[in-house]
Amino acid sequence: MKMAEFLILSGPIRSGKTSNLMSTFGNRQEVSGFLTPDLGEKRVIFDLKTSTYHNFETIENELNQPFVSIGKFYFLNSGFEICKQLMSDYLNCPTPVFVIDEVGKLEMNGMGHEPNLSEFLASANRLDQNYKIIIVVRDTLVLDFCLRYSFLNPTVVSASDVLVVI
Numbered sequence: 401m402k403m404a405e406f407l408i409l410s411g412p413i414r415s416g417k418t419s420n421l422m423s424t425f426g427n428r429q430e431v432s433g434f435l436t437p438d439l440g441e442k443r444v445i446f447d448l449k450t451s452t453y454h455n456f457e458t459i460e461n462e463l464n465q466p467f468v469s470i471g472k473f474y475f476l477n478s479g480f481e482i483c484k485q486l487m488s489d490y491l492n493c494p495t496p497v498f499v500i501d502e503v504g505k506l507e508m509n510g511m512g513h514e515p516n517l518s519e520f521l522a523s524a525n526r527l528d529q530n531y532k533i534i535i536v537v538r539d540t541l542v543l544d545f546c547l548r549y550s551f552l553n554p555t556v557v558s559a560s561d562v563l564v565v566i
Contacts, residue, residue, distance in 0.1 A: 404524050404531045408546075408556045410539045417536050418501055420559035425499060427451060433499035433534075434486050445479050447486060448499060454482050470506050483513060487520040494531050498524070502536035508544050521549055 411417050418437050425431040425448055432449040436456060443457035456479035458467060466477040483500075490498050506512030524533055537545045546554055 404527045404529075404533055406521075406525075406551065406554065407532060407534045408542060408551070408554050409534050409536045409559060410542050410556050411559050412539050415559065417559045421499060421501060421534070421536070422446065425497065428497075430495050431497040431499065432486070432490055432495040433497075433501075434483050435499065435501040443473075443475075445482055447482075449486075449489075449495070454479060468506060468511055470504070470512075475506075475512070480513060480516075484516040487516060491520065491523050491527075494527060494529070496530075497532045497534065499534045500536065502538070503545055504538060504541060508541060508548060518549070 409417055409421070418435050421435055422437055425435075426446075428448075432447075434448060435446040436443050437446055438444075439453065442455075442459070445454040445456045446452075447454065456475055458465070458474045458476055460474065467474045468477065468480070469475070487500075500513075500517070503513065503517065507514050507517055524531070535545075542554075542556060545551070
């Protein structure tokens with residue numbers, strides 16, 4: 401039985417990880433998941449399957465909806481709910497490639513995409529096909545990510561290498 405393959409796409413902050421994924425997977429039917437590019441001054445969610453944008457980051461004077469903060473950033477809870485739904489949809493109807501952009505300090509602290517991410521990874525690991533799941537993780541968090549999610553001997557690639565392994 402073939403198992404899902406997990407790839408960790410890593411690099412420094414602002415090194416082009418999301419931009420590279422957007423140009424590589426932005427309109428390919430065999431890819432689903434979500435990217436979190438900057439659109440103007442705010443980070444948004446880009447649904448790779450439907451090519452639609454959703455609000456994700458907000459600013460301090462617009463905090464009229466439930467949010468979670470990390471450093472100077474404020475992320476809408478509704479954005480995390482959208483990502484949760486995309487992960488659930490994937491498990492029900494997987495595409496050959498699924499992208500999660502990104503796993504960061506919030507998740508390392510049990511917030512953000514948690515606990516949905518842990519549940520997704522456990523379920524995705526049981527898929528009985530050859531699916532690739534790309535998870536974007538900042539370079540300084542790769543070790544913490546691998547320890548938290550029990551990734552042994554992960555495949556870690558840079559943004560420029562992602563096409564080579566897909």
